[in-house]
Structures are given as structure tokens and as C-alpha cells.
Amino acid sequence: MAKRRAPAPSSGDPAPLIRAIPFLGGAPAEPPRLTYRQRQDLLAIATRLRLPPRLTLYQEAAPASSLFVVGEGAVKAFRDLPSGKRRVAAFLFRGDVFGLAENGRYLNTARTITRVTLFRLPIDKLTELLRHDAELQFKVLCKVTHELREAQRRAIVVSRRDAAGRLAMFLVMIKPHLDDLDARPETIQLPMSRSDIADYLALSLEAVSRASAELERRKLVKFEDRHTARVLDEKRLVALAEAV
Amino acid sequence: MAKRRAPAPSSGDPAPLIRAIPFLGGAPAEPPRLTYRQRQDLLAIATRLRLPPRLTLYQEAAPASSLFVVGEGAVKAFRDLPSGKRRVAAFLFRGDVFGLAENGRYLNTARTITRVTLFRLPIDKLTELLRHDAELQFKVLCKVTHELREAQRRAIVVSRRDAAGRLAMFLVMIKPHLDDLDARPETIQLPMSRSDIADYLALSLEAVSRASAELERRKLVKFEDRHTARVLDEKRLVALAEAV
DNA sequence: CGGACTATTGAGACTCCTCAACTAACGTGG
DNA sequence: CCACGTTAGTTGAGGAGTCTCAATAGTCCG
Numbered sequence: 436m437a438k439r440r441a442p443a444p445s446s447g448d449p450a451p452l453i454r455a456i457p458f459l460g461g462a463p464a465e466p467p468r469l470t471y472r473q474r475q476d477l478l479a480i481a482t483r484l485r486l487p488p489r490l491t492l493y494q495e496a497a498p499a500s501s502l503f504v505v506g507e508g509a510v511k512a513f514r515d516l517p518s519g520k521r522r523v524a525a526f527l528f529r530g531d532v533f534g535l536a537e538n539g540r541y542l543n544t545a546r547t548i549t550r551v552t553l554f555r556l557p558i559d560k561l562t563e564l565l566r567h568d569a570e571l572q573f574k575v576l577c578k579v580t581h582e583l584r585e586a587q588r589r590a591i592v593v594s595r596r597d598a599a600g601r602l603a604m605f606l607v608m609i610k611p612h613l614d615d616l617d618a619r620p621e622t623i624q625l626p627m628s629r630s631d632i633a634d635y636l637a638l639s640l641e642a643v644s645r646a647s648a649e650l651e652r653r654k655l656v657k658f659e660d661r662h663t664a665r666v667l668d669e670k671r672l673v674a675l676a677e678a679v
Numbered sequence: 680m681a682k683r684r685a686p687a688p689s690s691g692d693p694a695p696l697i698r699a700i701p702f703l704g705g706a707p708a709e710p711p712r713l714t715y716r717q718r719q720d721l722l723a724i725a726t727r728l729r730l731p732p733r734l735t736l737y738q739e740a741a742p743a744s745s746l747f748v749v750g751e752g753a754v755k756a757f758r759d760l761p762s763g764k765r766r767v768a769a770f771l772f773r774g775d776v777f778g779l780a781e782n783g784r785y786l787n788t789a790r791t792i793t794r795v796t797l798f799r800l801p802i803d804k805l806t807e808l809l810r811h812d813a814e815l816q817f818k819v820l821c822k823v824t825h826e827l828r829e830a831q832r833r834a835i836v837v838s839r840r841d842a843a844g845r846l847a848m849f850l851v852m853i854k855p856h857l858d859d860l861d862a863r864p865e866t867i868q869l870p871m872s873r874s875d876i877a878d879y880l881a882l883s884l885e886a887v888s889r890a891s892a893e894l895e896r897r898k899l900v901k902f903e904d905r906h907t908a909r910v911l912d913e914k915r916l917v918a919l920a921e922a923v
Numbered sequence: 924c925g926g927a928c929t930a931t932t933g934a935g936a937c938t939c940c941t942c943a944a945c946t947a948a949c950g951t952g953g
Numbered sequence: 954c955c956a957c958g959t960t961a962g963t964t965g966a967g968g969a970g971t972c973t974c975a976a977t978a979g980t981c982c983g
Contacts, residue, residue, distance in 0.1 A: 524834070583830055841969095929980070
């Protein structure tokens with residue numbers, strides 16, 4: 436899915452854009468962030484969008500013309516299966532890129548969860564830019580590689596059997612991706628609904644609900660309200676998450 | 680996981696190396712294959728290896744210094760979980776790249792399944808090369824992007840409940856990746872064991888076995904021997920695979 | 924031919940899914 | 954500001970499917 440959070444963007448930072456992850460195959464320390472210049476280049480071809488919640492950005496299989504970068508807020512990328520089930524492929528937060536396509540068509544449907552700021556990059560212009568700026572492209576490559584790792588990890592999560600364990604993994608995995616606006620580091624603000632979480636974890640809504648209840652019973656997490664989880668016992672929560 | 684098969688490598692072709700997939704974000708038709716020159720550049724930094732079956736190439740968490748490309752044969756990349764279960768992250772075939780790392784350490788363990796020919800590319804030299812050849816890097820980017828799509832797809836596969844459906848998906852997904860040496864297009868040569876398939880599909884070995892029996896009962900596939908499956912009714916097999 | 928490994932088959936336990944009823948929260952309009 | 958309707962989430966009961974354990978059969982290799 437996403438990307439580690441950055442150390443508070445500088446003052447009036449208009450576009451944190453892509454925050455590439457340091458390591459490709461294993462090079463110890465690559466430039467983690469875009470240079471000012473690269474950012475300018477990207478901004479030059481980007482359109483900035485401010486959008487309300489619950490807005491569909493594009494539909495699965497629609498012709499793909501743009502790549503998106505999240506500036507602020509939360510987006511989900513999902514696919515509806517023939518059976519009527521829905522699978523959320525990823526939740527996207529600040530700095531995440533989405534709009535993956537195949538044969539010129541989007542693979543998923545993308546929809547805003549909260550109010551968001553997005554940057555829209557026309558594919559053809561972006562391609563052009565990447566072909567000419569190997570350094571920038573390298574950062575993008577790092578980013579994509581990182582997403583690949585996350586996707587592999589997620590496949591492992593979903594392969595677990597027990598619902599409580601999956602939910603614990605979800606909480607632990609998603610925590611670093613969120614901009615927790617509030618100070619308390621032990622609380623997790625979940626912008627998405629239970630039902631979205633269920634679709635992400637490949638569980639039924641009821642199973643997620645029961646799993647939440649179980650985590651509370653075990654005193655690992657307290658769900659203060661629908662969108663706020665407070666971690667009571669991080670150690671044991673992580674232990675449960677990792678007990679695959 | 681992998682990559683579409685190529686149209687029979689030219690005569691004495693010593694290194695088909697990476698076969699990049701045409702589309703990044705959605706550009707309609709990018710150069711699908713490496714140029715002769717790019718191939719030479721890669722070969723210049725590559726070591727060619729011929730290895731026996733069941734050889735561990737590297738262990739999870741070992742320091743990562745090289746990326747690998749499959750020239751011929753089959754490799755599996757897997758992770759052993761604390762519970763003792765094993766999850767196969769990917770099967771790799773001709774043209775596939777593996778050796779993904781994080782923080783300079785391999786994420787998975789890689790092991791040969793059959794006898795293989797591999798190309799080993801030192802990360803640092805490869806990085807250097809990519810930074811200077813934006814076109815080549817672009818092809819790599821396309822490749823990684825493609826793997827990402829496959830990983831997302833796989834996450835959907837594994838999220839299915841029924842074993843027979845998962846196995847059907849596996850067969851359908853893996854078919855184009857194999858070099859079926861024999862002429863008959865309806866047979867699938869599976870180099871890996873049932874147990875490997877189980878680890879890939881996140882099922883128990885027994886469940887895979889029963890699922891195989893069910894596919895035979897339904898007359899979709901005939902398992903001629905342990906490593907050979909003959910597709911009897913492709914239409915219905917695909918239908919089952921897609922009935923997620 | 925033996926031995927180790929791989930695969931199949933059966934029985935019972937466990938977990939989640941589905942269906943259904945109920946409760947809580949939200950937001951719209953009077 | 955409150956009532957109402959709609960959506961989101963909780964809880965219970967029964968059924969479906971896989972997992973585990975265990976025993977059996979088949980296969981590969983020396």
C-alpha cells in the first residue's frame with residue numbers, strides 16, 4: 436500500500452508529492468526524498484485537486500490517462516468481484532501514488548474516503564519526464580518496489596485464518612501511514628469504515644466486528660468511537676500481529 | 680510473480696534476461712524487450728550460474744548484494760513464519776527477476792526447484808547502470824510495476840475461501856509463465872510439489888490434494904502425474920477461476 | 924528391495940460466513 | 954432543536970469449509 440510518513444513537511448510545503456523509500460534491491464541508502472527541482476518538474480505537469488469524501492475518481496477498466504499522488508486525506512482502491520464481494524486493494528495516504536493500469540486501463544476503482552488533496556499527473560507527460568530524468572525515475576522505481584514489498588506482506592496478512600490476528604496486523608501496519616493529527620501516539624485514527632476494513636482483510640463485516648470485540652476483551656485495544664482506536668498494550672498487539 | 684512468455688528466443692540466444700512488460704501506468708505500447716545493447720550492458724555486469732535443484736540461493740534476512748534473473752528453470756521465493764507455516768511469495772520462471780530486499784537484506788528465502796540457469800547482477804553495479812540508462816531503467820520500472828499488479832491479483836486469489844477455486848486460479852495464472860517444452864498446449868508442467876502449491880495458496884497440503892481430486896471429479900483437469908496437469912475443459916476452468 | 928519423502932483419504936474440531944434481528948449513529952428536513 | 958429515515962455496526966444461531974491429526978498409499982533414489 437503506502438509509504439512511511441515524513442518528518443513534518445516544511446512550513447507551507449505545497450506538495451510533499453512522492454516520498455521515495457531509500458532502498459531498491461538493497462542499496463544501503465539512496466536519496467529518500469525528491470529534490471526541490473524534481474518536485475518543481477513534477478508540479479509543472481501536475482494538476483492539484485481538492486475533492487470531497489466519497490467521490491469516485493475513476494472506475495475499474497476505464498481508460499487510464501493519469502497517475503495520482505495523495506497530498507492529504509485518504510483514498511481507497513478497490514475492485515468489485517463477480518460474486519458481489521468487494522476487495523480493497525489498498526488504502527492510500529499522504530505521499531502515496533495510485534492509478535496503476537494495465538493495457539491502458541485502470542485495474543481498480545478509486546474513491547475518496549475523506550476530503551483529499553490530490554496531484555494528478557498525465558501519464559504521457561510523466562513518462563516523458565521519467566525517460567529524461569534517470570534520478571527521478573530511480574526514486575519512482577524505489578517507490579514502486581516498496582509497494583511491491585507491501586503487497587507481498589499483505590498477501591501474507593490475508594492468508595491468516597483468525598480474524599482477530601488479521602485485524603491486529605491491519606492496525607499495526609496502517610499506523611505509521613496515518614497522519615495522526617492528535618498528539619497521542621497510542622491512538623489510531625481510522626478514516627475508513629468497518630466495512631472497508633472487512634473488504635481489505637477479506638473478512639465479513641460481522642467478523643471484523645467480532646474481532647474488534649475480541650481485541651477489546653483481551654484489553655489490547657479500545658475502540659473509543661467508530662474511527663478511533665486506542666492501543667492499550669502495544670507489545671501484545673504487535674505480538675499477536677506477528678504471530679502468523 | 681512473473682512475466683509473460685516470449686516467442687521462442689532467437690537461435691543461440693545466450694541471455695533473454697529481463698523481458699519487460701509494455702505498460703507502466705497505462706502508456707499504450709512501450710518497448711517490450713531489451714535492445715541488443717542493453718542486454719550486452721547487463722551481461723557485462725552479470726555472472727551466469729548453472730545450479731542444481733533444491734539449492735538455497737540465499738536466506739531471508741541475509742545481506743543482499745545481488746539481484747537475480749532467471750534464464751531457465753524454476754525458483755521459489757518463500758518465507759517461513761513463526762508458526763512453522765511457510766508462505767511462498769512467488770514462483771519464478773524464465774525472465775523473472777528476484778532478490779527483492781529491504782534495508783539491504785533479503786525479504787525471502789530463494790530456492791531452486793529444478794535445475795536452473797541464473798544471471799546474478801550485483802546491486803551496486805546495476806544501480807549504477809540504471810542511473811545512467813533511463814531507457815533501460817524504464818523497462819525495469821515496467822517490469823516491477825507488472826509484478827506489483829500480479830501481487831495484488833494474488834492477494835485476491837488467496838482471499839478466496841474454496842480450495843478448488845484457488846487451485847483453478849493457480850493453474851490459470853501460472854500457465855502462461857511456464858515454458859511448456861512439449862507441444863500440447865493443454866498440458867501444464869508443474870515443476871513444484873503439491874506442498875509448494877499449498878504454501879503458495881495458503882492452504883494445507885491436504886486441502887490441495889482434495890481440491891485436485893475435485894477438479895478431476897468435475898472433469899476440468901486431469902492430473903496425469905505429479906507434475907503434469909492436462910486441462911480438459913478450459914472454459915469451465917477459467918470460469919471457476921474467475922468466479923471469485 | 925528398502926527407506927525416505929510425497930501425496931491421498933478419513934474423522935472430528937475450529938473458524939468464519941450467511942441470514943436475520945436489533946441497536947447506534949448520522950444527517951436531513953420540518 | 955427534534956423526529957425520522959437511512960446507513961453503519963453489533964450480536965446470535967446455524968451451516969459450510971478448511972485445518973489438524975492420523976493412517977494409508979504411492980513414488981523416487983540409492
